[in-house]
């Protein structure tokens with residue numbers, strides 16, 4: 001991998017939590033490059049720090065030390081407003097809990113990122129409808145959370161992540177709360193997004209899900225390690 | 240569309256989903272604003288009443304009465320105190336500088352007055368020619384009492400409009416002779432119309448005659464019921480009052496430490512008197528307003544704080560999607576502002592209603608004034624800011640990662 005034109009450059013990042021007199025080192029010097037258009041899966045057992053790493057890559061959390069470059073920008077040199085703008089423009093988040101806003105229609109949920117954009121596009125609503133079409137929910141625009149299945153809510157969340165046309169999609173256990181059918185639909189969408197040339201990073205426990213990525217990384221003991229496709233692990237782990 | 244407008248709209252959209260919470264907080268504010276509104280309306284009513292009195296009586300009027308009670312001049316009902324005499328007036332005019340005019344006044348209520356076969360009971364005032372100017376109470380027709388009338392104790396009078404109506408109806412009274420206590424008086428003129436005084440007395444039910452005639456022909460007494468004084472420069476009112484007091488104390492040979500045997504009433508006393516009854520109501524309403532606004536504020540803080548922790552995930556996802564801290568701050572501040580303004584509108588309507596009720600039930604004078612609305616808007620913005628900023632900052636400063644966990 002070439003360091004020069006990587007989309008995401010994680011350089012020697014550490015993250016430790018201090019609780020009382022206890023110090024927990026969750027990430028111990030992670031260096032990682034992800035190219036533009038790459039589809040990467042991160043695996044690892046529960047509590048190893050996958051979410052922590054994703055949040056740091058997504059500029060939601062600050063590392064204890066180390067450096068993050070997103071599309072050539074040294075992210076943690078920016079002030080809070082600029083980081084917010086970066087999240088808004090360049091990153092699309094999908095979480096295990098769908099974070100579908102209550103009492104808010106699917107369409108309004110999808111429109112949320114535009115609310116915080118520097119300029120509100122004139123074609124906001126047609127655009128939101130189009131991304132809902134792209135995730136197969138064109139007939140659910142006016143639905144509220146309690147009127148949608150989990151799989152549908154997660155597809156709305158994906159549409160929401162896509163509306164600002166981000167450089168990177170960060171999905172933390174996007175299928176963790178979904179049945180196999182909904183999982184398949186989400187994976188299909190990711191596959192299409194990958195084909196369109198988007199950069200996707202997925203955290204998952206599920207080997208099936210990870211198997212769709214081009215590259216699988218494993219986080220273990222605070223270190224990241226490339227998993228070889230040929231050395232398939234024996235067994236799908238704690239799901 | 241401006242970012243701030245977008246965030247404000249979003250804030251309102253979120254509130255629509257939680258009408259009950261919004262209503263509870265707004266009601267708290269409404270109670271406070273209603274009291275505030277009523278307080279202002281009652282104050283304004285009282286103020287207008289006072290200004291009416293002061294305008295009628297004049298800013299430069301100083302009244303001196305016998306006895307010690309500040310307002311009536313009468314201690315324990317003894318109207319018979321002889322402490323003021325005409326020489327006191329001369330002494331005041333002679334020794335106090337800042338005085339334009341002074342007149343002694345003698346008066347007697349319910350004196351029988353006849354014209355032909357008509358009969359009435361009226362109040363008789365014995366005065367000097369300057370009285371008209373001092374009390375701003377001159378003739379609307381005919382002539383006022385002249386110096387010659389005074390010097391010769393002429394049997395002439397001017398009658399008030401009520402007396403004219405009672406005795407003469409539509410006929411012209413000027414030049415006619417009426418009998419006061421069976422003493423014939425020539426009617427020289429009519430007094431201008433004055434209406435009902437703040438104390439509820441008919442100011443037109445009176446007859447004025449020269450004070451010399453009053454003493455010689457009607458009532459043989461030397462005591463004055465009043466001295467009325469017009470002060471020259473009202474900016475030295477306090478000094479002038481003290482000078483008058485000093486002159487009178489000296490003339491009355493009052494030793495140091497002995498109380499005055501007369502009482503002075505300044506325009507300020509009139510204001511105090513008029514405010515007196517209203518003040519306790521104003522104080523009560525102010526108290527209720529202050530307490531309920533404070534309670535409303537505390538309710539807002541608490542409900543908003545609870546709401547902020549209940550909406551951690553919402554805040555987290557908004558931050559993840561690109562909301563700045565300032566966007567979150569504005570969203571929550573907007574919420575307190577809308578709630579507070581809603582309460583303000585509700586409270587102003589209630590307060591105006593209450594104010595109209597107070598005046599229509601004649602509890603107190605109360606005027607619906609736009610000032611109350613302005614005060615409500617200012618108060619509500621302040622409440623929203625003061626009590627809303629803490630929860631809003633808590634929301635804005637929430638770590639997005641913490642907000643998204645759990």
Ligand SMILES: Nc1ncnc2c1ncn2[C@@H]1O[C@H](COP(=O)(O)OP(=O)(O)OP(=O)(O)O)[C@@H](O)[C@H]1O
Pocket residue numbers: 017018019024026044045046047048049050051052053
């Ligand atoms: N705010 C915090 N304070 C202290 N420790 C924390 C905090 N947040 C996370 N941790 C610890 O960091 C470690 C990594 O947490 P993280 O959520 O990244 O794990 P994960 O790999 O995503 O696990 P899972 O697969 O269960 O989602 C955990 O041991 C957790 O206890």
Ligand SMILES: [Mg+2]
Pocket residue numbers: 050051052172
């Ligand atoms: Mg996790």
